[in-house]
Amino acid sequence: MEIKKLEFKKQSSTALTDQNLRKALRNTTDRFRASRKRAYDELEGFEDLRNRAREIKKETIENLPIYLGMLEGNVIKTGGKVHWAQDGEEACRIIVEIARENGVRSVVKSKSMATEEIELNHALEEAGIKAVETDLGEYIIQLAKERPSHIIAPAIHKSKDDISRLFSEKLSIPYYTEPEQLTRVARERLRSEFLSADMGVSGVNFAVAETGTIVVVENEGNARLSTTVPRVHVAVMGIEKVIPRYGDLSIFLPVLVRSATGQKISTYVSFITGPKRKSDMDGPEEFHLVIVDNGRAKILASEETRESLYCIRCGACLNICPVYRQVGGHSYGWVYSGPIGAIITPQLLGAEKAPELPFASSLCGACKDVCPVKIDFPKVLLELRKRVVEGENKDGRGGEAGLLERLLVRLWRISMESKTAYSLLSTLSYFLQFPWLSKNRKLSSLPYPFSEWTNDRDFPAVAKIPFRKRWKEISKI
Amino acid sequence: MRQQNQSKKKVSLFITCLVDNFFPQVGESMVKVLRKLGVEVDFPVDQTCCGQPAFNSGFQHDAKALAKRFLSIFQDDNCYVVCPSGSCTTMVKIFYRELLKEESRGLELADRLASRTYEFSAFLTNVLHVEDVGASYSGKVTYHDSCHLLRELRIRDEPRKLIKSVKGIDFVEMNLHDACCGFGGTFSIMFPGVSISMLEEKIISIVESGADTIVSTDMGCLMHIEGAMSRRKIPVKVMHIAELLASEL
Numbered sequence: 090m091e092i093k094k095l096e097f098k099k100q101s102s103t104a105l106t107d108q109n110l111r112k113a114l115r116n117t118t119d120r121f122r123a124s125r126k127r128a129y130d131e132l133e134g135f136e137d138l139r140n141r142a143r144e145i146k147k148e149t150i151e152n153l154p155i156y157l158g159m160l161e162g163n164v165i166k167t168g169g170k171v172h173w174a175q176d177g178e179e180a181c182r183i184i185v186e187i188a189r190e191n192g193v194r195s196v197v198k199s200k201s202m203a204t205e206e207i208e209l210n211h212a213l214e215e216a217g218i219k220a221v222e223t224d225l226g227e228y229i230i231q232l233a234k235e236r237p238s239h240i241i242a243p244a245i246h247k248s249k250d251d252i253s254r255l256f257s258e259k260l261s262i263p264y265y266t267e268p269e270q271l272t273r274v275a276r277e278r279l280r281s282e283f284l285s286a287d288m289g290v291s292g293v294n295f296a297v298a299e300t301g302t303i304v305v306v307e308n309e310g311n312a313r314l315s316t317t318v319p320r321v322h323v324a325v326m327g328i329e330k331v332i333p334r335y336g337d338l339s340i341f342l343p344v345l346v347r348s349a350t351g352q353k354i355s356t357y358v359s360f361i362t363g364p365k366r367k368s369d370m371d372g373p374e375e376f377h378l379v380i381v382d383n384g385r386a387k388i389l390a391s392e393e394t395r396e397s398l399y400c401i402r403c404g405a406c407l408n409i410c411p412v413y414r415q416v417g418g419h420s421y422g423w424v425y426s427g428p429i430g431a432i433i434t435p436q437l438l439g440a441e442k443a444p445e446l447p448f449a450s451s452l453c454g455a456c457k458d459v460c461p462v463k464i465d466f467p468k469v470l471l472e473l474r475k476r477v478v479e480g481e482n483k484d485g486r487g488g489e490a491g492l493l494e495r496l497l498v499r500l501w502r503i504s505m506e507s508k509t510a511y512s513l514l515s516t517l518s519y520f521l522q523f524p525w526l527s528k529n530r531k532l533s534s535l536p537y538p539f540s541e542w543t544n545d546r547d548f549p550a551v552a553k554i555p556f557r558k559r560w561k562e563i564s565k566i
Numbered sequence: 567m568r569q570q571n572q573s574k575k576k577v578s579l580f581i582t583c584l585v586d587n588f589f590p591q592v593g594e595s596m597v598k599v600l601r602k603l604g605v606e607v608d609f610p611v612d613q614t615c616c617g618q619p620a621f622n623s624g625f626q627h628d629a630k631a632l633a634k635r636f637l638s639i640f641q642d643d644n645c646y647v648v649c650p651s652g653s654c655t656t657m658v659k660i661f662y663r664e665l666l667k668e669e670s671r672g673l674e675l676a677d678r679l680a681s682r683t684y685e686f687s688a689f690l691t692n693v694l695h696v697e698d699v700g701a702s703y704s705g706k707v708t709y710h711d712s713c714h715l716l717r718e719l720r721i722r723d724e725p726r727k728l729i730k731s732v733k734g735i736d737f738v739e740m741n742l743h744d745a746c747c748g749f750g751g752t753f754s755i756m757f758p759g760v761s762i763s764m765l766e767e768k769i770i771s772i773v774e775s776g777a778d779t780i781v782s783t784d785m786g787c788l789m790h791i792e793g794a795m796s797r798r799k800i801p802v803k804v805m806h807i808a809e810l811l812a813s814e815l
């Protein structure tokens with residue numbers, strides 16, 4: 090899996106010209122935001138729950154090897170198998186292997202960010218195994234051969250029209266416009282896939298160390314079908330998805346669901362502990378848990394940014410983010426988008442692969458305010474910016490900042506380190522601005538890079554007498 | 567902080583480089599209001615910039631040098647440090663401690679400075695306990711929550727109380743009052759398209775509120791908002807809260 094350098098600036102510029110996309114983004118994020126707020130206001134003590142959720146995450150992440158070990162032991166005890174994967178390729182290899190051993194020809198999948206991350210569909214396809222996404226949003230994306238653009242609403246960027254056209258083209262059906270008709274078609278198609286699949290692949294919302302139970306939260310019921318109908322069930326999770334105790338779910342389930350969709354409880358919550366037992370009527374004969382690192386251990390090692398691993402993938406930060414709202418998920422270039430994408434993508438892929446992402450934020454901090462586990466986004470973003478500039482090694486060299494940029498910052502710093510130089514710079518700017526000064530005492534067409542500002546906004550003029558010069562007069566009064 | 571020589575409070579002005587060079591009248595208004603409230607005001611003339619632009623751009627090394635310089639200038643523990651900007655106050659109050667966390671002496675100085683540094687509107691309401699400074703202004707006014715002030719310093723009601731106490735004001739809350747205006751320092755130049763889309767949503771919200779004046783606590787945001795409104799010839803007046811509070815004093 091070779092990932093090119095991600096180009097936020099280029100992709101976001103294209104996204105900004107797409108009026109349909111922007112309308113869709115506004116509508117959906119507004120709706121999610123409003124319902125989250127309602128759910129938040131209704132529930133007394135939500136703030137306490139968030140604090141508690143953060144504490145548990147902190148405890149877990151600080152002691153991750155212990156809890157993962159416990160999880161492994163308990164999954165095995167209940168008859169499941171546990172596999173560890175260093176990276177995406179290894180994870181895919183393991184899953185393809187499981188499929189081969191079981192003579193699997195077709196796989197049903199329920200939405201999982203981890204399998205998006207490791208590009209499992211591609212690997213299965215290469216191995217000659219058919220993989221069908223069964224979450225409606227993911228199904229749409231798969232038909233369109235695209236990537237999801239939102240953690241919990243993968244097809245958020247598509248309008249009803251887009252979907253009608255897509256369905257009619259790819260599924261050879263009439264151009265239906267009613268969402269009910271479209272959903273019915275998808276459901277019918279998927280039903281037969283569920284029945285014929287030999288293997289089901291799911292994500293994991295939480296994996297309980299104490300009992301070896303994995304928990305899957307969803308609204309459509311497709312995860313429940315994917316995990317119970319086929320003979321084999323493979324669950325894929327990042328190492329950070331483990332939680333210590335069963336009781337912790339009473340904290341995480343309400344904060345996840347309320348933060349994500351503003352529901353009080355989601356339609357389906359599946360608790361899966363091992364494969365089918367003798368006494369069970371149905372369920373898979375085999376249960377495999379694939380635990381993926383794929384760059385997470387590196388995040389774990391950094392005290393400054395470790396909290397990025399607290400994320401429970403609720404999507405609230407995307408919905409509140411004014412940048413995401415303008416440019417959508419694809420601008421972020423990889424599976425994770427919005428504020429959480431801006432902080433974990435450069436860490437998982439390496440700062441050199443995504444040097445723009447830590448800067449793709451106005452640092453407004455709205456994400457920090459809604460995050461159910463209170464990730465301090467501005468703090469993490471600032472640390473990542475530093476890494477981009479200075480390089481990941483502590484010697485402060487070899488970062489992505491260009492020579493010119495470094496030089497400018499250094500010059501700026503030198504002039505800020507002396508009162509005289511500062512004063513000089515300010516007087517100089519006052520005189521330098523004249524050629525660009527318009528009648529209304531504004532600067533409206535400055536040269537590059539300031540033109541990036543003045544193309545659409547005026548810039549104020551430098552004052553003739555700055556405050557520090559006026560102070561002499563003022564102080565006398 | 568140490569006990570102040572009671573009755574008269576002393577303030578060292580922390581004038582941001584933006585206010586100093588582009589909006590000196592905001593600094594003057596601040597002085598006017600503070601003096602009216604019986605505060606002794608001083609301006610440490612050696613100050614330049616707190617280092618925020620470098621810090622936000624990832625140049626922490628350079629920011630650190632400026633932070634140390636700043637700490638040495640604002641050393642007098644008997645003075646409050648008051649600043650007309652939420653984001654520069656945040657830099658000093660919160661991020662200096664982050665920046666200097668590995669240096670015990672620096673950290674101690676940063677801690678002490680943090681405890682006596684205030685954003686202007688918070689200083690008036692939370693230290694001087696004043697809500698009505700005696701100003702008057704006639705107009706329909708709306709308020710923009712600057713991000714750092716709101717989310718790092720948690721100051722939300724203070725400026726509103728001050729604005730509402732001004733005689734003659736009709737206060738109206740706009741729809742997206744707490745949404746970022748898209749400034750974000752260098753963000754507005756690095757990603758101008760995204761920045762302007764954010765700004766446009768903000769301006770729609772301002773115009774829809776029907777206000778004739780928009781007030782905020784940070785010249786960064788205000789310069790951004792005004793820059794686009796003047797380009798689009800939208801006749802809404804932009805004012806720093808210090809200017810509003812100094813009206814007809």
Ligand code: SF4
Pocket residue numbers: 240348399400401402403404405406407429459460461462463464
């Ligand atoms: S970072 Fe926080 S708000 Fe964003 S998806 Fe993760 S848990 Fe949700």
